Amino acid sequence: MRKIKELGEFGLIHKLSSQINFRASDSILGIGDDCAAYPVKSGKFEVISTDALVEDIHFKLSTIKPETLGRKALSVSLSDIAAMGGTPKRIMVTLGIPKKISVSFLEKLYSGFNEICNHFKVELCGGDTVSSPKCFFINVAVIGEAKRIFSRKGAKPGDLVFVTGTLGDSSLGLKLLAKNKTRGKDHKFLTTKHMDPTPRVKEAEILGRSKIDITSMIDISDGLVQDLHHICESSNVGAQIYEDRLPLSPELIRTCKRSSIPPLPLVLNGGEDYELLFTLPADGVKNLIRQFLKAKVLVTQIGKILKPGGISMKMKNGTLKVLPESEGFNHF
Template identity: 35%
Template sequence: MNIFKENESPEELGEFGLIDRIMGMFEPKNDHDFTGLGDDCAVIRNASGRSLLITTDIMLEEGHFRREWISAEDLGYKSLAANLSDISAMGGSPHYALLSIGLPPDTSPDWLNDFFSGANQLCESHGVNLIGGNTTKSGSIIINYTALGFINDENILWRSAAKLGDKIGLIGKVGESGAGLRLLQEAYDKEKPNHKHLIKAHNRPTLLINEAKFLADTGSVHAMIDLSDGIQSDAGHITKQSGVTFSINADRLPLSKQLFEVCDKYSWSAEEIALTAGEDYSLLFTFDSKKEDFLKRRFRELFPETVFSVIGDVKEGDAEVLFFKGNEKLELHKQGFDQFKSK
């Protein structure tokens, strides 16, 4: 069975087109105990009513990070955080992790101590156990985590479960990680206070695991995704899976003072960065519009330090994401992150 056409490359397909082709070949062999292709995690069901969540992610030196841009401790933290965030995006609790890591043979003991210290800090914060993995010699650093967690079946937040009439919610800030990456790429003064704040947002993202569990437990949230590739790309996964259109108002985005100040200084668009850049690991979700007041009030009581925003509506349409500023449609010059197409 040939799933790729002649002369068709990953660059032409893009990351998500490539995934779609692969998924088309590997259909579930037993749909009674496995679901989740195309979601944040694979879901292994059992008779107990509590499912196992499994996710994996890889980070490559020079492709996803540079050692001169990020400390070993922050890299140890962030590389695991990307996986735990996927567990939280389904509404679940992370419990276990496995690490396969490729290392140059001359990697210093100080770097290794710091890397595993950063990972251990995150494990201790969320009760996660590192239970195995693999090591190998490599010309550059390769980090591949697999994370496992659990969730009650009735609380699973599928990308395919958004409903017409839902409101679109967002917890956490957006754009700070993207601005931090741009500051690193364009070699600005990393010691300036605003620069340091945004670079920290990129290198050591805040996870919202407890907040996500609260949302799942309410029964009022229908679909959710973590913002690893940016609102434009990640919201598109929900609209595609759910067969709905998102109408998002850029004026409602939770953008920080530091983001605006840096964007004003360098003539960047804060809104475009917030909508297209990734790795904030904030959570985008849809919820019952009748529950808006309850959700906002209870959330702020439990998590006063985390921003809860309502940024749009779920509408009937052609599975697309539309952005508005006031009453005017907002056209973006950049696109959300794609591993094979993004430069």
């Protein structure tokens, strides 16, 4: 087996890039030049984002396969494009590679990249490889297109708060991985939700194509409460959510019950759900529900937007609980 040093930077780039087989039909230049080049379509916005995953901060090499890591690295970046109502089109990947990383590991990592690129029809069109003194890291830049832009700013008092999918699964999956408890179908479902999330590109496209007045949107990466705070701060509003409407998976409910784990902290502050959290006026709800039912994807109203005054949760017993911002994930 050849070592990275034997291949050299450009030999490694050629070896890895040859594994990526999706190429956008409108690409002018892809991997192999100083820049990628493609035409810009009139009547659409370009949306651009970048995200980094760092060893021992976002993942542990001892608990995740390189193929899975490759899929997750791209998926979390595609989720940012979805959060803006966009469709991802191109990505660029930078790798920081320490000596402990093998060529075989990188080939498997790129196999994961290739799966996501093919599934979402996204072209990996360039990037960079650098040596790293200790930890392995991945930086992904993603470019997408959108007919309409959904941002965090725009929610108004009276709007309703919706979320796709279920909440807390990823956080509980991480907890199981940390305790090395991955037995049975429920555990596998939860750990997969953490290690191999699905970006809600399909759901974002439904919203983008519709005539529904989406007043604000964000993806839930740092936790429901913290990301709802981002919307409230940007829009200068408050919010109230309802405990009995928070969508929980059967797998989470069963696992929490068996292990005596309180589910609410996972659901409110766990993070890395990568679901879409968005607001809209009440007169758009029927259209929203109709389109999501037709697409067979889950969406749930979990609250409402209020005048400025923070975020609270109406508990099942009818009392109100103030939800502070700082309980979600924060790098620093």
